[in-house]
Amino acid sequence: MGPIGSGTLAIDSHNSPGVTVGSVEGDGEILLGSNNLTVGTNNLSTTFSGLIEDGPSGKVAGSLTKVGTGTFTLSNASLTDTYTGGTTVSGGTLIVNNRNYSATGTGPVQVTAGTLGGKGKISGAVTVGTGSGTGAFLAPAAGTTVQATLTIRSALTFDTDATYTCTLRAKQNRARTDQVIANGVTINSGAMIALSGETMGVLTQGMVLTLISNTSANPISGTFSNLPDGSIVTINGNNFQANYEGGDGNDLTLTATN
Secondary structure, eight states, rough: OOBBBBBBOEEESSSSTEEEEEEEBBEEEEEETTTTEOOTTTTEEEEOOOOOOOOOSOOOOOOOEOOSEEEEEEOSSOOOOOOOOEEEOOEEEEEEOSSOOTTOOSSSSEEEEEEEESSSEEEEEEEEOOOSSEEEETTTTEEEEEOOEEESSSSSEEEETTEEEEEEEEETTTEEEEEEEEEEEETTTTTEEEEEEEESSSTTTOOOOEEEEEEEESSOOBBTTBTTTTTTEEEETEEEEEEETTTTTTEEEEEOOO
């Protein structure tokens, strides 16, 4: 199925477990009922800015699955997505670029493979990786050169096969970095962080970059395997010290030590 424009894609009365389509785009409405909609089999990159909900039938727990190699962007800026059954990323990239509410409904988000990124907001708990998969990525910038902040209102878990891909751009005493805001953070042993970016000249000693802002009162549980607490990492000739008790006491920060 191709673009749905401003129309309605209703699978709420379809037989379970759901429907698989090549791609959807536009600003219409998707009614899931209790079914799962699988998107991305044609490997195209599309943007959907409409409303996804369980539907008027009274059924609950509709869900969304992203497959294929393309990028699916959810950019609803003004309406709340009300599907409740969760979101799975098992291929390609899912970008959330909404300004309000939650691009992925109220349920949990599981990245089993592929990438989750964007500068939007997610209500449910997010788990990156499966513990035994081929690898899953959380990358706010999602392969672009524009740093982004992804907001998760619930907990964030990096499983052992997860990678947090974080980019930065800095010069002298100014810096911009990817950031994830989450209400509780768990980093399981084996999870990795991939740091890259552009630095111009020697950065001001003591400048702090916040990579993960943990809004929970609890500390971050665990550390990335390649970035122990207190370790020094060099990016483009500038040295940074990692601190999992940074910011207001429980954030992941890098401090320039040049």
